Amino acid sequence: MGRVAIKTLLGTRTFGSITIADRALEAARQFAYELGDPRVKVIGLDVNDAADLDAALQGADVVISTVGPYYRFGTIVLKAAITNRTHYLDICDDWQPTVDLLALDDEARAAGITAIIGAGASPGISNLLAVKAAAELDRVDTLHTVWGTGKRSADDDVAENSAVLHHFLAMLIGHIRVHREGALVDVRPLQRLRIDYPGIGRVPVHTIGHPEPISLPRHFPTLRHSVNAMDMPRGIISVLRSMTRRIEEKSIPFDDAVAYLGKVFAQSDTLGFGAALKEAARFTWGAGVEIITRKKYLPMLSAYAEGTLHGQRVRVGVSMRGEIPGGMASATCIPTAIMAEMLMAGEVDRRGAFAPEAGVDPDRFFRRLTPFTTMPALEGSLLRTVRAEAV
Structure with missing residues (x-):
């Protein structure tokens, strides 16, 4: 999942530096080598190590957490992001940790950060x-x-x-x-x-x-x-x-x-x-x-x-009207990368912890998503809306 987000972000000039933080250090290094982009850095990280997690987030504009399961690691990463005043996105699709993550809204707002919970496909x-x-x-x-x-x-x-x-x-x-x-x-x-x-x-x-x-x-x-x-x-x-x-x-x-x-x-x-x-x-x-x-x-x-x-x-x-090629990972983390870009571009200005519907403009999002889908750009809106009287 995270690999797709990184590849998508590298396709833009939004971020001058992207750090892959992973417990599987050698696999992360190999992936970075395959990418061949000087903007990519790699560090070893176990999110259970609070000091190392804080060090990784210091100076970062935004963190995208694809660390699961979220019932174990969701609030750990978000609380660290709040402490370090780092914007946050995740792909949490568990309802129980979503309750806990959204409960950090006041703390995130007080820290002046945006935390988009469930920035994937479903939710997202x-x-x-x-x-x-x-x-x-x-x-x-x-x-x-x-x-x-x-x-x-x-x-x-x-x-x-x-x-x-x-x-x-x-x-x-x-x-x-x-x-x-x-x-x-x-x-x-x-x-x-x-x-x-x-x-x-x-x-x-x-x-x-x-x-x-x-x-x-x-x-x-x-x-x-x-x-x-x-x-x-x-x-x-x-x-x-x-x-x-x-x-x-x-x-x-x-x-x-x-x-x-x-x-x-x-x-x-x-x-x-x-x-x-x-x-x-x-x-x-x-x-x-x-x-x-x-x-x-x-x-x-x-x-x-x-x-x-x-x-x-x-x-x-x-x-x-169009699908996102590449399977589940692409359908999940291309949207994550797009929301991160929107956040850095000032298109998401709400602060706090919230789901996409509360702070992401759907029209801007789907316009950005269209080039990643199977729908030709000249065919109009990516969305198909149908309406009928209720029976």
Whole structure:
């Protein structure tokens, strides 16, 4: 993730010096050597060493933290940034540490720094899509962010990335926090709801633990409902339900479930004939249901809003017309680099700790993002906005 942010920043003249701070010093040096840019420096750093972390941040204009998991390291880096009066961005997509990071708003503001929490894809792009969707209404009461579609880039290698799968599964265990009936509540994940997306129709999606429902109600006080949801094939949802249930019943260790899920995503199974039959049955059943019901899919990343416009109930969908090539890392950290550039250019002037919707201008952001997408520059706006009366 961090490598993409660095490469993106090097493509501009915004920063005269970029320091890679990593515990894996030799790997960082090798990466810097491959970049071949004299602006890049490398230091060894374990963020658990407070003195070394302070020394690394002294004199820096901004720090981009891609150190995970954020429930362990998120507030450590931000508190050090506050102490050293260094602007801060991260790609935190855990809802629990997001609560803790946003709680440092007063301290960040007092230090005169900007800390953008969740400056990636989801959260990040998704939050700014939500801002654009809400702007189509006089009053917004429902604001959901959705990702998925069962389509992924060949560059992602999700099945081989145990860290991604570990985090993904963790967001489906226990309880998650959503905004319901005007209040934050803790509920079970994988709850099904249907989104009546304009131009597509009613699409079943499933809830997952994510930061957007934590931050969006802070910016939109009229909100009654907000969740983050995934739009996945029914067979995948069935497997996820099975894995999370077995983890909570302690019939399978968490790491074994992560490994198994990797094999499912890779469409291979070496865990035994019986397990293969069970998962094959789940996939077959899910695929059959989708054929019968003619399931539709939402855009890969979208925001959906409901509210009133000129006294009428209206629903709105906003998505990107082009994709960011390069897989998950590019989709996540190109936005991070863009927000860092906006911050240094004076286009983000709010101080404190906040999510992108509270301080990043979506129009400026998406204009900067367009050249990194598959949409030709001459085709107009990167965004596709659809609106219809609520039924």
